[in-house]
Amino acid sequence: MRIVKAALLAFVFVGGVQAAEDPQVTRGRALFADAKVSAGNIACANCHPNNGHTDNKTYVGIGVVADGDAQGRSTPTLWGAGRRSVYGWAGNAPMLEGNIRGIIVNRMKGAEPAPETLAALAAYVRSLTPPLTGNVEEDGTPADKAPAAVKRGFALFTGAGGCGACHVPGSFDKAQLEDVGTGGPFKVPALWAVSQTAPYFHDGRTKTLEETARLMWEAAAKKNGKPSSPTAAQMSDLLSYLNSL
Ligand code: HEC
Ligand code: HEC
Known part of the structure; x- marks a missing residue:
């Protein structure tokens, strides 16, 4: 019985480690910090630093503009961005991969990304779950212990x-x-x-x-x-x- 339990634990443990080390996510994280995706212009992490958070700035292209500039777009956090109902402030990108492709080609003036690059970046973004405060459940309802x-x-x-x-x-x-x-x-x-x-x-x-x-x-x-x-x-x-x- 004890052996069965130990085997089960080892299985769960190994399973957990594998999930944390999904090679797509590892590759995506490296690409996210690499300006090579945009021919050296800028990396995703410049505007979405701290594991996909936002730099709290407003941009036209890759240039910072004053907050409130009618042409400017505020940088959204990527925490939770794996499950948005639609992407981009204009809401014109139904899929994460298409949205990232648009950012690389249009905003960052990079070359057309390879499908593997898009898949890895999307896998990384999907791994960025929002840091829960503990006062609210995942469905948005308050936790029992919430004030x-x-x-x-x-x-x-x-x-x-x-x-x-x-x-x-x-x-x-x-x-x-x-x-x-x-x-x-x-x-x-x-x-x-x-x-x-x-x-x-x-x-x-x-x-x-x-x-x-x-x-x-x-x-x-x-x-x-x-x-x-x-x-x-x-x-x-x-x-x-x-x-x-
Ligand atoms: C009719 C739909 C609608 C309702 C109702 C609504 N919102 Fe919004 N909310 C939006 C839209 C659309 C935007 C984005 C507008 C823009 O960017 O110009 C927004 C933006 C926001 C933002 C800014 C988030 C960010 O990342 O910039 C906050 C905060 C917010 N809403 C909170 C609320 C709260 C609190 C309420 C209720 C008191 C509320 N909203 C009611 C549609 C709605
Ligand atoms: C120059 C700053 C900048 C860089 C570099 C940048 N982004 Fe963004 N990102 C933004 C801004 C600004 C928006 C909002 C644009 C809009 O909706 O018009 C955005 C939006 C997004 C969204 C949509 C989020 C949502 O909730 O709709 C995703 C996903 C995203 N970026 C991922 C990336 C990835 C992946 C990279 C690298 C390939 C990247 N970004 C590079 C500034 C940047």
Whole structure:
């Protein structure tokens, strides 16, 4: 019996190690940090440093522009990017591989990437799961042990704030574009790790999560035909929840 258990443990252990060392992911991580994918212009990791996080800057091509520049696009985090409903602020890339190809060829001015390069980069990006804070489950619901403010914030997110209609809990995005009065239809961004991804919106126009959440509350209320602003207490609870993602 003891031997069987030991064998089982060894199997699980080896299985775990193999999963952590998927050669595609290892290769993808190296390519991610290598400017050779763009003929030496720049590496993915320059703009998405710290294992796929964002450098919190707004770009046209590979040049940094002022946050809020109408042509600029804010760098999204890649944490959780393996399971977006759609890619790019314009929401025009249904697949991760196609999105990465576009970035290499159009943004980074690199040569057409080999299919193996795209597959390895996509495998690496898919391995970047968001760092969970412990207050929220993977489906977006508050954990039992979460502070009461987080639970109230979730109730506002799915209730009075109307956020959940677009930022569907779990993925916190959706495939259809939405026009929330920011200059046209844009993709609904996923909100995992959102406390760390300022500046916000497609062009990086807002600096704080509070300002962003207030604008979103007012836009959602207006869309629903009942204009309102969040009270100070509602904003505080909503931020407790958003900061837990
Ligand atoms: C010059 C900075 C820069 C570099 C280099 C860069 N990115 Fe990005 N990345 C961005 C910006 C800005 C966006 C948003 C662009 C848009 O949607 O118009 C983005 C978007 C993405 C997205 C879509 C995420 C989402 O939620 O829609 C993925 C995936 C991605 N980048 C992966 C990569 C990979 C892989 C590389 C290297 C091949 C790379 N990026 C290189 C700045 C950069
Ligand atoms: C009608 C759909 C819709 C509703 C309802 C909605 N959002 Fe959004 N949200 C969007 C879209 C679309 C964007 C991107 C707009 C842009 O980039 O210009 C966005 C952007 C955001 C961002 C910026 C994220 C980033 O990475 O830049 C945050 C934070 C946010 N929403 C939170 C909320 C909260 C909190 C609520 C509820 C009070 C809410 N949203 C309600 C569609 C919606």
